[in-house]
Amino acid sequence: MAEARVIPLHGADREASRRRRGAAQARTQALGQLPEPPPPSSLSPSRESAHESAPEPEPTSSEPAAWERHLADLLSFARRRIQGDYEVDEFGFDPDLTDHILMPPLRPLYEKWFRVETIGMHNVPGEGGALIVANHSGTLPLDATMTAFAVRADHPKRRHLRMLGADLVFKTPVLGALARKSGQTLACNPDAERLLRSGELVGVWPEGFKGIGKPFKDRYKLQRFGRGGFVSAALNTGVPIIPCSIVGAEEIYPMIGDLKALARLFGFPYFPVTPFFPFLGPLGAIPLPSKWYIEFGEPIRTDVYGEHAADDPMLVFNLTDQVRETIQQTLYRLLTQRRNVFLG
Amino acid sequence: MAPKVVLVTGCSRFLGGHLAARFAANPDVERVLGVDTEPPSRDLLRRMGRAEFVRADIRNPLIAKVIATAHVDTVVHASVTANPAGPAGRTAMKEMNVIGTMQLLAACQKSPHVRKLVVKSTSAVYGSSSRDPAVFTEDMGPKDLPSSGYAKDAVEVEGYVRGFARRRPDVDVTALRFTNFIGPRIDTVLTRYFALPVVPTVLGYDARVQLLHSEDALAVLERATLHDLPGVYNVGGDGVLLLSQAIRRAGRINLPVPSGAVPMMGRLFRSARLVDFSPDQMRFLNWGRVVDTTLLKQEFGFTPRWTTQQAFDDYVSGRALRPIIDPELVASVERGVLDVAARLR
Numbered sequence: 001m002a003e004a005r006v007i008p009l010h011g012a013d014r015e016a017s018r019r020r021r022g023a024a025q026a027r028t029q030a031l032g033q034l035p036e037p038p039p040p041s042s043l044s045p046s047r048e049s050a051h052e053s054a055p056e057p058e059p060t061s062s063e064p065a066a067w068e069r070h071l072a073d074l075l076s077f078a079r080r081r082i083q084g085d086y087e088v089d090e091f092g093f094d095p096d097l098t099d100h101i102l103m104p105p106l107r108p109l110y111e112k113w114f115r116v117e118t119i120g121m122h123n124v125p126g127e128g129g130a131l132i133v134a135n136h137s138g139t140l141p142l143d144a145t146m147t148a149f150a151v152r153a154d155h156p157k158r159r160h161l162r163m164l165g166a167d168l169v170f171k172t173p174v175l176g177a178l179a180r181k182s183g184q185t186l187a188c189n190p191d192a193e194r195l196l197r198s199g200e201l202v203g204v205w206p207e208g209f210k211g212i213g214k215p216f217k218d219r220y221k222l223q224r225f226g227r228g229g230f231v232s233a234a235l236n237t238g239v240p241i242i243p244c245s246i247v248g249a250e251e252i253y254p255m256i257g258d259l260k261a262l263a264r265l266f267g268f269p270y271f272p273v274t275p276f277f278p279f280l281g282p283l284g285a286i287p288l289p290s291k292w293y294i295e296f297g298e299p300i301r302t303d304v305y306g307e308h309a310a311d312d313p314m315l316v317f318n319l320t321d322q323v324r325e326t327i328q329q330t331l332y333r334l335l336t337q338r339r340n341v342f343l344g
Numbered sequence: 345m346a347p348k349v350v351l352v353t354g355c356s357r358f359l360g361g362h363l364a365a366r367f368a369a370n371p372d373v374e375r376v377l378g379v380d381t382e383p384p385s386r387d388l389l390r391r392m393g394r395a396e397f398v399r400a401d402i403r404n405p406l407i408a409k410v411i412a413t414a415h416v417d418t419v420v421h422a423s424v425t426a427n428p429a430g431p432a433g434r435t436a437m438k439e440m441n442v443i444g445t446m447q448l449l450a451a452c453q454k455s456p457h458v459r460k461l462v463v464k465s466t467s468a469v470y471g472s473s474s475r476d477p478a479v480f481t482e483d484m485g486p487k488d489l490p491s492s493g494y495a496k497d498a499v500e501v502e503g504y505v506r507g508f509a510r511r512r513p514d515v516d517v518t519a520l521r522f523t524n525f526i527g528p529r530i531d532t533v534l535t536r537y538f539a540l541p542v543v544p545t546v547l548g549y550d551a552r553v554q555l556l557h558s559e560d561a562l563a564v565l566e567r568a569t570l571h572d573l574p575g576v577y578n579v580g581g582d583g584v585l586l587l588s589q590a591i592r593r594a595g596r597i598n599l600p601v602p603s604g605a606v607p608m609m610g611r612l613f614r615s616a617r618l619v620d621f622s623p624d625q626m627r628f629l630n631w632g633r634v635v636d637t638t639l640l641k642q643e644f645g646f647t648p649r650w651t652t653q654q655a656f657d658d659y660v661s662g663r664a665l666r667p668i669i670d671p672e673l674v675a676s677v678e679r680g681v682l683d684v685a686a687r688l689r
Contacts, residue, residue, distance in 0.1 A: 068682075083671055085593070087583075088585065090552070091479075092584070170474040177550040180552070181550070
């Protein structure tokens with residue numbers, strides 16, 4: 001940076017989003033569960049009379065109906081799974097499994113452990129393709145899963161975030177199959193453009209392993225943004241790029257060392273040493289409960305550059321830099337607003 | 345323009361035989377020649393009607409004489425196969441696929457009457473790996489060239505076909521890259537695989553499988569022969585099944601095998617004459633393969649009648665596969681538990 005920049009200390013819509021979040025929280029309770037039954041209108045006269053005529057089942061019918069319907073939902077889910085009666089898209093995305101099995105365990109992590117607060121969710125379009133570009137950190141890609149959960153639970157349209165993952169993910173048994181079922185696919189331009197063209201919301205973490213595996217002392221310093229492949233994908237499909245800044249994920253596993261030899265042995269890109277891992281064994285794998293903010297910035301339009309814009313490398317570089325700078329500035333702003341790593 | 349004299353290779357197998365039968369039933373086609381090394385089954389022969397069967401080996405230069413004397417104007421090369429004929433197996437299959445194609449193309453090149461060539465290829469030419477894009481379009485190539493087996497055969501066959509197209513630019517060449525076939529009547533490695541009561545899969549992997557109903561495959565081959573539609577086209581049904589999902593739909597039991605034990609398992613199944621899987625097909629079980637069929641629908645002008653799921657269900661019901669896990673039982677358990685729950689209330 002050549003000149004000092006003024007960083008606005010209070011994001012315009014931060015307070016508004018705090019208010020919004022209260023409402024969103026109520027809405028998100030319903031994710032992965034059945035919609036709540038309508039509140040019993042105990043004052044209605046017809047119900048009163050029913051109460052008199054059939055005293056036994058009526059008083060309990062309103063409450064167990066919830067668990068019973070939950071059970072029915074669970075059973076029909078189990079039957080669908082046993083009989084293979086569900087749809088999978090060409091990328092291997094299994095929405096039925098994602099909503100019933102993969103997403104619900106993330107809720108306590110999202111709400112109670114990291115207390116994720118989303119800002120600017122209105123910048124994420126309700127329909128049509130869009131590319132969310134975010135900073136990557138935290139040794140394990142929890143930031144990606146939390147962003148996906150945020151978009152699914154807190155967005156008014158409850159969209160699925162289709163994430164682009166490294167090839168290492170898909171090479172790994174179990175993890176690779178699970179990643180595909182949860183809607184991820186390989187980070188390559190054909191896949192990204194196919195998803196964007198079909199109107200999906202795509203998430204990409206262009207720093208890759210450089211970002212997620214950087215030492216703790218480099219926290220919140222953005223690494224190189226790949227080769228700008230994500231920008232050319234957006235340019236080719238004309239979808240907006242939404243810069244996304246995630247604060248809090250850097251502190252979940254503070255990486256103070258990297259055992260390169262072990263990493264090579266296992267074929268990992270890095271082998272992290274945190275204050276608690278590997279010294280405390282599996283206990284060290286518990287992430288620290290930092291307070292998280294996920295801010296979705298103003299969409300950057302890419303449909304104004306014409307048809308062959310992706311063939312202009314200068315434009316691609318400039319847009320890549322613009323996205324990167326936006327995320328970096330937003331990170332600095334969010335950090336100055338944060339008083340405590342764990343309390344926010 | 346409708347062809348006058350059609351030669352179909354591999355006519356003792358399902359695709360070639362039924363294709364020859366379709367041409368024989370078509371009054372626009374004057375003469376139909378079916379070529380294979382062994383005669384078709386009696387049932388198939390009856391279906392083929394007025395089609396003439398020529399017992400010839402396409403690996404032998406004799407085929408050139410057949411093509412020249414009969415004034416064949418359209419050659420349908422449908423004998424490239426992934427299913428070894430018998431215990432003689434893999435080497436013979438490779439010979440037939442690769443050397444047979446070479447000879448056949450050489451014969452076609454020599455004959456001035458040949459105007460059209462339709463080749464049944466396979467989507468296996470794209471290979472199968474974790475580094476591939478999720479969906480293959482016709483312009484993509486394999487990340488690492490298949491090193492053995494059917495996929496390598498297919499890559500070589502397509503190479504010879506391209507060479508032929510270069511040397512005979514006046515011939516319309518259509519190469520059709522089919523996904524795996526399925527259907528009640530066709531017999532392939534995959535149909536035998538899903539018919540096993542306990543289906544072994546690779547632990548920790550779940551392949552995306554795209555299938556094509558055998559009737560759709562016949563219709564595509566027929567259309568390519570009767571119309572002038574040169575080019576390379578992917579052919580596959582819409583939609584995808586996960587391998588585990590397909591096994592569940594068939595009511596089979598999935599047996600995940602650690603990947604280290606998979607080759608041993610493969611040998612076991614081969615020696616038991618159950619399913620004959622080659623290493624590249626094993627790799628297919630890890631990652632699967634999906635192809636883009638936009639070109640097929642828009643330029644070739646064909647939309648498969650069966651989706652992957654429908655084709656698979658048709659196979660399950662057509663083969664009368666008795667599900668090991670009875671759907672009725674599952675449904676009744678569900679009803680039972682709900683009844684108990686209702687009573688508890």
